[in-house]
Amino acid sequence: MPTALIADDEPNLSAELASRLSRLWPELEIVGQPRNGIDALAELGAKRPDVAFLDIRMPGIDGLKLASLAPYVRVVFVTAYDEYAVQAFEASALDYLLKPISDERLQRCIAKLQRGGWTPPDAATLAAACEARETAPIRWLTVGLKDTTRLVSIDDVLYFQSTDKYTEVITAQQRHVIRTPLKELLPRLDAERFAQVHRGVIVAYAAIDRVERDLLGRLRIHLRGHTDVLPVSRAYVGLFKQM
Template structure:
């Protein structure tokens, strides 16, 4: 059974595609998402084999969502788009496949046949933006879109990955590795990333160091990352 997730901000489009997919006996729809934050949570939790992803979504686009995923666990992605065929050609060679809206039944069947034949990983991250402007986060039942420029630091512990701004601390399903690669945040500790602009002072200690953010938070700095962090500000 091939598990799939449908991601589209238009409920009608999701339902229509789900109805078409329901006719395939070997395709199991494990969920539907209306935005990128819900999608991040669902992909992490459900680990689908296949994702049908709308490119044009509000706040965080389908392409930005791709940039937020860990390439090592990337599902196969079929882009669903209203772009014309000429625009689609620009990313056709990177995607597993694409569908134009409204989705044609015969074209969908061709995509499913391709999925059944080919289960190799794909390099769709070549399409993703190199830098992220937002992080998809959540706090309890609230879904939040946090601007990267508002983030002071990010850290991980046994309960997951946490994003701290000057005013609140929320959670994200993104990994520290992807956040480090896709944002200006820098590593200061094995479990911490910090925004250089949020650093107010660095205190050197016997076993490493500790920095204070402009909002007053205390963040550990390990010996390994102390020198490059000091050099970032011109200290030797």
């Protein structure tokens, strides 16, 4: 069964589109209706729908940027603005629907999606797609607290630190929590920008101000503009062998 996500900051418009899709394409399952780009990115990653109907002007992340962050999803832009059409198709959009959308125009879009076929990919294609997705360097992290989801750029991260059940993401101003363990996170980080320096710590090279030895000869990392001091375990001393 094909699945779809509808992202629009106007809940009435989102509900209307969901209702019309249900009527014109009964087999389609709507798996989410987020109201901003940040929540939409989180749901796209978690639910992996076959197609995403994205408004272009949304709070948090606009639809064009969202499409670039989720290249594994077929995108149909749904907007009241015609000036983004060129950018939309440069982003590999499957279709570009201008509000208000007639049933005839929506039906043509559905036919285009259906012509793409919904048969499951063969094992080799699926494995290749999963490998590409899982090895691509992380650019953004979605972090949550209760009912709020935020987007953190990987450029803002000073270091990651494992806790009992979670991983802390530390930026200059805040500390966030994600569920991804360090051992799964490390392969997705750019090795030229991040290094593991301890079993429970990954640090951004750009965040390091200096590395000092304490009285016992142990290395300690001092961060630029931050009071935290990070340990370097023996297994990773070679990163700083010039000392």
